[in-house]
Amino acid sequence: MLEADNLECVRGERRLFAGLNFKLAAGELLYLQGKNGAGKTSLLRMLIGLLLPASGEIRWKGLAIESDEFRADLCYLGHLNAIKEELTPLENLLAAARLADEDLSEDDAIDALEQVGLAGREDLACKYLSQGQKRRVALARLVKERRPLWILDEPFVALDVAAVDWLAGLISAHLQRGGLAVMTTHQPVDIPAGTVRELKLS
């Protein structure tokens, strides 16, 4: 479903990688590895269409990714949380869903927040939450997310052990539903289900 064909990435004067190919089918997870500065985030930003490759092409369901249809299938979680400090977790979740053109009822949103362990904090402005809790608000988006392609940049950062297990479970449930995921991480995490492919950038 997701294919990268002969990708080349140049940032500034430096060529980070070239001739990169991979194919990812339904139910598969792609693990991006590599040391800092190897181009993991750049590759992710190419995959979501925010960064144009110096050469090569990325296709989703056989079509180039510059289309509204591709973005309707995409869920991206960057290393920034994309939550508003002034809004409460509940408002953040509902606003993000509306802006992404997804249907999310208030009950679903409250349920998602409960699952990430923020029960009772739905109505507290996000600026009063800790770093890990803010990350959980961002991750709560994934709970009800049914779009097929998840692209996650360092999803496990700032999470405690229990939350890491929970998130790994969430990703494998997504893969079992026939979803695809691409993610970067520095900590080795066991994703129980699905085919795991690894790609090392160096």
Next chain:
Amino acid sequence: MLKIITAVIGRDLKLAMRRQADIVSALFFFVIVVSLFPLGIGPEPDLLRKLAPGVLWVAALLATMLSLPRLFADDHRDGTLEQLALAPHPLGLVVTGKVIAHWLVSGLPLALIAPVLGIQFDLSADALVVLTFAILLGTPALSGIGAIGAALTLGLRGGGVLLSLLVLPLYIPVLIFGAGAVDATVTGLGGEGHLSLLAALTFASVGFAPWAAAAALKIALE
């Protein structure tokens, strides 16, 4: 299409309500700058009447400029802008929503308080009505054109100054027709011609500027 625009407006208004200091400070800036002129020039009604349209409009331009750097900067810093760019609809619509929301919290309050300030300049009732109407009509253009500048200077160090240098020259037509409308009313020529040109500027900039700003945002996101 309307759904996404209203979603953006709703979110931005809610955010603006949570930090009202921004709205109030721009409004106070406007009030104070305008009020300094009668104090500095002294009680000469003829001179003040002549200066009023220009002073009010220049102050309105500057007050609008104050809130422009934050138009996209907050969304850029916390990652929301990326998410907006990845949503399955054109980014131009999102920016249109943001421009409208910016006008509602910056342009509209200026128009509402302008007649009160106009009294300090001894403007006639007719002129006050036209002044309010002109600011109401012209400020959306300021938000629209300003969005292009805000998008182009996004993420730059010292972007605020660059933003003024980019945007203020583009505000000149709005200034000329806006102040001209009030001037023409004071001299008895009638401001309709100026007002219709102002409306044309507003329609053009609210219609087209968001798409130019969206293109600039995509470059900033790379």
